[in-house]
Amino acid sequence: MPRGAAARANELRSIAAAMPEADRIQDADLRQKVLEVWAEALAESSFGSLEEVPGEPEIDPSINQLSHQRAVAELAWRIADVMEEYLPGLRFDRDVLVAGALVHDVGKAYEYDPDRASRWRARPQAAGYPALRHPVYGAHLALRVGLPEEVAHICAAHSREGEGIQRSLEAVAVHFADFLYWELVAKARTGLSEAEVIRLASPADGLRAVPARHPRREPSS
Ligand SMILES: [Fe+2]
Secondary structure (H helix, E strand, O other), rough: OHHHHHHHHHHHHHHHHHHHHHHHOHHHHHHHHHHHHHHHHHHHOOOOOOHEOOOOOOOOOOOOOHHHHHHHHHHHHHHHHHHHHHOOOOOOOHHHHHHHHHHHOHHHHHHHHHHHHHHHHHHHHHHHOOOOOOHHHHHHHHHOOOOHHHHHHHHOOHHHHHHOOOOOOHHHHHHHHHHHHHHHHHHHOOOOOOHHHHHOOOOOOOOOOOOOOOOOOOOOO
């Protein structure tokens, strides 16, 4: 095996070991592409692992992206369990649900990349700040590695970007699992809502903040 291919295979193995929830995906090709999209995202960023990618630093900087997305995958799975039990005839596509939950924030390795952030921050009039938020870039990455549009849709629509379109059943579950997660973290840590935490972290003049390491965002995950 060529050296580059061996390194990529190792990386895919370590990503798989870090998020065992991917084992719930029955379709082997889909499961492989979930690992590949994260490998791609990390390779083009300055982060060396999923654990290095921030979750929502303004809410709790101790929570990394890996921990967050594993919890969202579990929450979305249990939401599907409960709804299928209590609503006869309702069925989630569990493969799409788990794949979407595990990659919904894959664009964060791009949006939160400190090198890109300092370039965007220095000259927002050039390419914006951030140039693309993680839902948009995540959908791009998902399609680039060949993930199906059902999964790319979850990347694109899990956040407020999804408010202008009709979300799929699985995207609704991931959206609420994601927002519930951060809302509960914000409440548990500060007593405030996520929106209040973000508002307090923003400057009074309404300009986008200039954090030391990561771009700030509007209150939505
Ligand atoms: Fe998220």
